[in-house]
Amino acid sequence: MRDLDSGDAQEQPNTSAVVKEREAGKIAFAAFVGTALEWYDYFLFGTAAALVFNRLYFTTLSATAATLAAFATFGVGFVARPVGAVLFGWMGDRMGRRPALLLTVVCIGVATGLIGLLPDYAAIGVAAPLLLALLRLLQGVAVGGEWGGAVTIAVEHAPPEKRGRYAALPQIGSPVGTLLSSGAFSLVLLLPPDQFDSWGWRLPFLAAFPLLLVAVYIRRKVEESPVFEEMEKQEKRSKVPALDVFRKAWGRLLVAIASALLGVGGFYVMTTFAISYGTGTLGLSRGLMVNSTLVAAVAQIAVIIVFGRLAERLGPGRVTMWGGLATAVIAFPVFWLIDTRSPILVVLAITAGVAILSTAYAVSGALLAELFPADLRYSGVALAYNLAGALSGFLPFVATALLDSTGGGSWVASLLFMGIALITAVGGLYGERLRVRDEVVVR
Template sequence: MSQATITPEPSIKVSERDASRIARAAFVGTALEWYDYFLFGTAAALVFNRLFFTELDATAATLAAFATFGVGFVARPIGALIFGYVGDRFGRRPALLTTIVMIGCATGLIGLLPDYVAIGVAAPIMLAVLRLVQGVAVGGEWGGAVTIAVEHAPIERRGRFAALVQIGSPVGTLLSSGAFALVLMLPPESFDAWGWRLPFLAAFPLLIVALYIRLKVEESPVFKHLVELEERARIPALAVFRHAWGRLLIAIAAALLGVGGFYVMTTFAVSYGTNTLGVDRAVMVNATLIAAVFQIPMTVLAGRFGERVGPGRMTLIGGLATAAAAFPLFWLIDTMNPVAITVAITLGIMLITLAYAVTGALLTELFPAKLRYSGVALGYNFAGAISGFLPLLATALLAASDNRSWSAALLLIGISLVTAVGGLVGERLRIRDEVATEIER
């Protein structure tokens, strides 16, 4: 895995107080952005298959809804290219301000869409377009948020600040699942008519909050130093592909479980429990809600522990632990017992979080500062592009295996082992900013 020599980022002194403030701001903005994005996953399993793909049979409608869900993930590498360029050339801050406006508007407009009965085939087309906008925005969001948080943090404590940004995911899940849990209390006819729209429409006022928070975030001191030294790459993504392609592959592998495994244990599991096993949909949604609550302290603990053992080793541990638990997790779901289902989804998410909590810390240390936004965003979102179709793949495998959950368990094992390898190799390739003078070979 030969790589070109590059200059490490300078040692820049920052206070822990400032680092904490920036990380909290990145977390709040990211939580609101993930709220917008995760709403679509839950709605794909519970609403869009019925209201936007009305002419298809039940299985085909679910597949079509998940395909639309996957469109957002395909768009994420495009967003990574666009906002990676903006973030590495013009600053992390302007990129993050743009992404939050894009996703907030796209999500709110989904809540205003007429369904298939009202306007026919135009409904799913418009849904796919808005999902595309969401995907482009999220493609630039996470990489920028974790980059700006890490670059404000003391080097020896980057793990905990990167993990703080990661808490945005379970909080976003908590908010989106909570919103759907509330509207699911409505009578079915009211839920289908207008209730499902309320969580999407809430994106408009949340956008105002997120934008206010983002406007208070200062530019990264590392980026400012790059500007002073005139060391910015002309086309950052091209430089990543030419000089750091091996690191990009490792970043994709290391991020795969945290993104893909999450959607197998949430989006696919909700669909499997509701549509295949016949479990009440409120049980499945509430299980993801409880899992998100437990994921928050697990993220903090795993991030702190990752500072001690290294984010790559922590990723390896998370991958192996999730692989070992895959079959038992689905066996619990197959019982159709609400308590067993809740335990399975909660435990699955907590194991996945062992790797996910340190994804930001690991990926930011795989790339030098002048390529960091692009490298991190591309690695994470190529993993996301793959992950977006995992619920679709899991549903197809389920149909091929006569609705037996072992096929989904095998898929989760495969994802976990890929990430374990990514963590093992990634630990050896980390750029230790205070001592590194070139890309490690």
């Protein structure tokens, strides 16, 4: 089971570092706050793609074609994320985790704020969707280096037996980012439709500028990883980390991608696609669908906290496996509930879907970080997570296209949801057997 790659990755000696337990919580919290602000910026685009961009930036297309175009632009960010993983992974594994994390937050904050200033198709024509895609591309590159770095620095500051809880803190940044972004859209949706279309939708994006200042302040206070500092002293840094991941740890990379697939792709099936399906196909209100994601985000926080701690006892791979299997079981029922058009059942379905898939997502940081040795960790984690994103980021697009071609049945989305859940279950099964331990001294 341990010969999934060339073997070089597991034969490398682990770094030895001094970890200060009293600092672990502070560093993990700082990683969480920065990650929450980053995901706020990134998730805004998904909601806007379902509610705004299809009407204001692709106005010459039919309703279905405009939604497909908006989701394709949404998916561009996922394609860009592996590029960011290579770029910031190189920086994080060669120059340090801290400088890479400072740069990612600046890039995504600027890109998000500029979207709020971007004229629509009626004002500048075809340049509007092109510039929108370009800014989404920049968002994707920045996020490609964000999550992997946040998880890496949180894990490397933590005692080995407590990595599950500290690795879960950056994970909470995702539902908090959802709460912030969905909450912001819920507020501006209270505006009259003409005001929402003309300027209201821009306000959540423009808020990225002051939030950027907060994020930079927080990231500047994060100390460098002691594991990286020890690795730097011993001159164990890889010259081209991304290349070495593919050469020396390709089997681990495949397992990591599989284990991360549900947390990324499944989430967007239950949020971005579900919002579009509910409003476009079922005729449900935009407010109902957006508010459903708010309730789901609260449930997701609780799931991440509980299963992050549970991973320390059972192992993150086992939790991932059982989370994938549980999600596969509920894949059809959640969409059957959405199809009822009952507001209570719709909220219940989206909340249940997001909560159960989050079982695997809760421990994804701990599992991925321990699948790679320290000299390849930032790059390996970032590549795995973002390749999973690139593979699954177009799921809302695929589901919408198949929905239209099959006459609107939700079974298409259910099958996609079930498929990625089962792949993640397999990734968790193998991942538990391939974990790498750092040699650290806890003080």
